[in-house]
Amino acid sequence: MDSAIQDKAAGGTQPAAAKAVLEVEGLKTYFFVRQGVVKAVDDISFSLAAGEKLAIVGESGCGKSMTALSILRLVPDPPGRIVAGSVRLDGRDLLTLSDADMRRIRGNQISMIFQEPMTSLNPVWSIGNQISEALMLHQNLSRQDAFDKSVEMLKLVKIPEPARRAREYPHQLSGGMRQRAMTAMALACNPHVLLADEPTTALDVTIQAQILDLILELQERLGTAVVLITHDLGVVAETAQRVIVMYGGKKVEEAPVVELFEAPLHPYTQGLLAAVPHLAAMSGLAPAQSRLKEIPGIVPALVNLPKGCTFAPRCPFASDVCRNEFPPYETKQPGHSVACWHADALLGGRHA
């Protein structure tokens, strides 16, 4: 596919992308429901270098979480199915593995932190037991050794009194502590790739920063590559090195984080950035607009999408070509690719 080739071309200029640990190519996950076909993930390609921090951003329902679940092959089937593409971890295509081989990868070489720490831990087993399970499955540890290692992991994620907490149940822990425990569970087997699906969304703002710092500290210490899925651009700015913007199941823009914030090329990315509240403007120090900008319209339902650019109905620059054909991914700057018919005009307008 064009996009894949261009991705690789773009990757060549980045030293980090030279030894990719995770390569996703042309991934398509569709849901077959009564109303038609929902293209939750439609032709997504990206690669992740060892130890790299990549963010995937987009509104709710744009396919971010489904991309992560597809990588782990955890898409609820039926009605969902991965219909095309490849997911290569250390060069091995996960989509062709047997179920048993896939189970050996999950929680071992790739693991995932989920959005809701309240509901993502099993309420009837102790924290230590749940962390031990991954260790016993993948590292052949005895029950006692696995438990000792879980206590160590809880200490690593800075839970006070780890030995006591390991014997406690999820309902005895606060939300922040549960997310720490989830992180401990995900990192227990020292995975190459960590998929963090909105790990801080359900937490208090003060706790959010702590959990993010923790994940970043551990990923640096353990050398884990992270895919951070979020809708919070503030989180992206603080954590990621590279960003993928998704809209309607498709990747619309990919760029290094600084470049994305300074020179967004896709009208959707521009809209997202314009919708971030600025402290100066809000406190009246800057003579900015009194109202926060918004992107008009809503995220389209992904059932039987019409052809053309998915963002066209909400886009101020949409023309006939936008409504007829989805634009190809084009690399406009080193490492910066976008799928928009008018990207050149937007880029030119900015430079003019």
Add this chain to the structure above:
Amino acid sequence: MGAYLVRRTVLLFVTVLGVSIIIFSLMRIVPGNVADILFESSGYIDQEQKAKIEAELGLDKPLVQQYTGWIGGLLKGDFGFSYMSERPAISEIVPRMPVTFKLGALTLFFTIVFGIPLGVWSAVRQNGIVDNTLRMITLSALSLPSFWCGLLVLMFAVHVFGVIPIYSNEPRGIWHELALLSIPAFVVGFRSSALIVRLTRSSMLEVLRQDYIRTARAKGASEQTIHYHHALKNAVLPIITLLGIEASHLLGGLVVIETVFNIPGLGRYLVEAIRWRDYPIVQNLVLFSAFAVVITNFIVDMLYAVFDPRIKYSE
């Protein structure tokens, strides 16, 4: 926990006392007493003889005195005498207990070993062939009365093997006895396990949708582990509740099946005692089963805490 146990014990005695009053009154409301039944067959009633029998058994005394006499005796460990056999009630009841207990335990065993795994299987294959077949079978099992099933089994046995699997008082060893008892136990357990299958299925379906099941998959756990280790322990509370109710209702189900299969247990004996208006036997047996129900409920409540760490019984 201590205070909780005290409260439960008090509740136990209040319940048993209430049941004792109800069963005592009910037996007195039922027309006729043992003397009437004795004369029934001869077609006339000799009033003089009847009065003599009633005086002998203490049935001529005021009801309150009869009641306090019964309860007072119980507190001293005196269960009274059976009117039918004129032997101590306790020595009539106790020998009949083992066979009924074995039958009950075997029924519960069948209920659990068929009900829970089939329910789990049905849930993980939701809307598949297995699930649909099981749903059809369980629905029909629930619609068939167990006495009718029992009769079918008997007729089938006669037709195919030429013998009826009747319980004998002197079984040849434990396996022979188990084999003899497992047929009626299966007939009763068939129906209860159908209930358990349906409940396990719906409870499991609810749990399998939860986020922590996805977490377990993301950890690399096998489907078997996910179903039995992660899901079933969460789904088990309503199943335990229903098992408790089924265990409590067991005596009722066993009355019918003991009659059909001619097993000399408590259930059949109770029916006989009621027919003879054998007050001491009926009253003590019903009181005993009330006791068993309360204890079962207590066990059920304790099991909740065993399976779910969020449940604690403390003040």
